Amino acid sequence: MRLNTPTDSTGLGALRHLRTVVPLAALLLCLVPSSAHSQGPSAAREIHVLAAADLQSALPALADAFQHATGIKLVASYASSATLATQLLNGDPADLFLAADFSYPEKIVAANLADTASPIPYARGTLVLFARKDSPLQPINQNTLLDPRVQSIAMADPMHAPYGVAAQRALFSMKLDEKLKPHLVIAQNVAQAAQFVESGNAQLGFISLTLASSEHMQQIGTYLRIQPDTYPPLNQFAVVMKNSAHRADAHAFLDWLLSPPIQHNLRNYGLDPVR
Amino acid sequence: MDTQALGLTLRLALSTTVLLLLLALPLARWIAAGSGPLRAMAQAVVALPLVLPPTVLGFYLLVALGPLTAPGRLIIRLLGHPLAFSFSGLLVGSVLYSLPFAVQPLVSGFRAIDPALLEAAATLGASPLRAFGTITLPLAKPSILTAAVLTFTHTVGEFGVVLMLGGNIPGATRTLSIALYDQVQDFDYTAANRTAATLLAFSLLTLVAIYWRRSERRSLLA
Numbered sequence: 036m037r038l039n040t041p042t043d044s045t046g047l048g049a050l051r052h053l054r055t056v057v058p059l060a061a062l063l064l065c066l067v068p069s070s071a072h073s074q075g076p077s078a079a080r081e082i083h084v085l086a087a088a089d090l091q092s093a094l095p096a097l098a099d100a101f102q103h104a105t106g107i108k109l110v111a112s113y114a115s116s117a118t119l120a121t122q123l124l125n126g127d128p129a130d131l132f133l134a135a136d137f138s139y140p141e142k143i144v145a146a147n148l149a150d151t152a153s154p155i156p157y158a159r160g161t162l163v164l165f166a167r168k169d170s171p172l173q174p175i176n177q178n179t180l181l182d183p184r185v186q187s188i189a190m191a192d193p194m195h196a197p198y199g200v201a202a203q204r205a206l207f208s209m210k211l212d213e214k215l216k217p218h219l220v221i222a223q224n225v226a227q228a229a230q231f232v233e234s235g236n237a238q239l240g241f242i243s244l245t246l247a248s249s250e251h252m253q254q255i256g257t258y259l260r261i262q263p264d265t266y267p268p269l270n271q272f273a274v275v276m277k278n279s280a281h282r283a284d285a286h287a288f289l290d291w292l293l294s295p296p297i298q299h300n301l302r303n304y305g306l307d308p309v310r
Numbered sequence: 311m312d313t314q315a316l317g318l319t320l321r322l323a324l325s326t327t328v329l330l331l332l333l334a335l336p337l338a339r340w341i342a343a344g345s346g347p348l349r350a351m352a353q354a355v356v357a358l359p360l361v362l363p364p365t366v367l368g369f370y371l372l373v374a375l376g377p378l379t380a381p382g383r384l385i386i387r388l389l390g391h392p393l394a395f396s397f398s399g400l401l402v403g404s405v406l407y408s409l410p411f412a413v414q415p416l417v418s419g420f421r422a423i424d425p426a427l428l429e430a431a432a433t434l435g436a437s438p439l440r441a442f443g444t445i446t447l448p449l450a451k452p453s454i455l456t457a458a459v460l461t462f463t464h465t466v467g468e469f470g471v472v473l474m475l476g477g478n479i480p481g482a483t484r485t486l487s488i489a490l491y492d493q494v495q496d497f498d499y500t501a502a503n504r505t506a507a508t509l510l511a512f513s514l515l516t517l518v519a520i521y522w523r524r525s526e527r528r529s530l531l532a
Binding site: 115121124187189195219220221222223231235236237 | 372373376377378382391392394395473477478479492494496497
């Protein structure tokens with residue numbers, strides 16, 4: 036959430052009531068969070084990142100490492116790629132968009148809001164089927180989806196989450212889409228799908244390997260990789276926003292993310308390198 | 311326009327209104343009948359959904375009443391499925407979330423009734439239940455109507471609880487507010503416009519009807 040200082044409180048009327056306005060303005064200034072969009076040489080360097088929900092478990096650690104290396108801090112917000120694209124198309128002042136597919140960053144490019152001619156690939160994701168360890172469906176395998184005891188399977192919404200699209204296509208390839216349709220529970224994004232199965236409300240969940248690799252999810256459950264040939268590759272792309280005041284820092288992060296040692300390390304977070 | 315979502319929203323709002331009035335009438339009657347810490351506590355609990363974000367309710371319904379807890383397992387045994395991702399789950403959420411909108415108008419309505427009328431009824435041998443049916447309810451009719459309309463419209467406008475608990479299932483948990491959210495996410499602004507305009511017109515008309523009735527009544531009394 037960001038607070039904006041009102042800009043029209045200094046009209047003619049305000050001049051006449053300077054004595055009341057000045058303390059009021061000072062009060063309002065105190066309310067503005069100092070971290071939001073701080074600029075100038077002395078301020079800490081920060082970039083605001085809109086990140087696809089599958090990065091919710093991976094990005095904090097990557098951001099820490101990047102800040103350690105460069106002093107630049109990442110402030111991230113997570114949602115489905117479509118949600119984030121909608122925000123950006125409607126004027127969200129973020130600096131960098133890390134999407135979970137190509138189509139949504141491409142929309143930013145098409146709207147002439149990106150500073151490159153095409154989105155930049157930074158990682159490849161993997162779709163997994165997750166179940167809690169205490170689930171009667173354990174041990175999960177290729178045939179678990181056919182188990183008659185399956186009543187609810189969480190997945191991200193294919194309408195606005197790339198991992199939802201992947202899950203939908205995988206079900207279609209496995210010819211299970213019609214059969215399992217009544218049991219599908221649609222989450223807003225892949226992180227909510229993970230939450231649905233984590234809380235036990237859904238028995239199974241199509242989630243990202245990134246989320247399934249988080250320490251907590253590894254403790255409470257197990258996962259099965261979905262056959263990669265059943266869904267289109269989850270190539271994840273990024274764009275730097277053209278109007279960002281921190282374009283150089285945003286590119287510095289992307290370059291760092293694409294550097295061989297970091298790409299090599301991505302597997303620890305459930306992502307495959309693109310370089 | 312997602313007619314299935316519209317139908318579901320109206321069904322949810324109607325079920326919530328009926329169920330909530332059945333709960334709120336005796337509760338409001340009890341609250342209005344006296345004072346004391348117990349009643350203050352009840353009123354505070356009833357008012358909680360006004361101040362709490364709907365996500366608090368969504369969280370408790372999803373996790374505290376989920377399959378990992380004893381009360382959650384009891385619910386699964388009773389319903390055959392968890393509260394989450396079901397119409398009954400949304401109904402429970404909506405009843406709790408709209409509680410103040412039903413109870414508060416009823417409490418003020420009941421308190422406005424002259425106790426002398428009820429005493430007179432008792433003197434004439436009417437049982438408390440009969441007095442409630444023949445005196446309290448007819449006199450509180452405007453408040454009951456307000457409670458019903460507010461509950462109905464508030465349920466139509468519900469979003470946060472449904473988003474956390476619903477699972478976006480067409481015909482079961484995809485209400486109009488969720489359909490609108492999806493349409494915006496999907497860049498389908500034409501459909502979003504239709505849904506938003508429907509919700510806007512519906513809410514405005516309902517509120518106009520309420521205020522109009524109120525002003526009519528006031529001018530009749532004057």
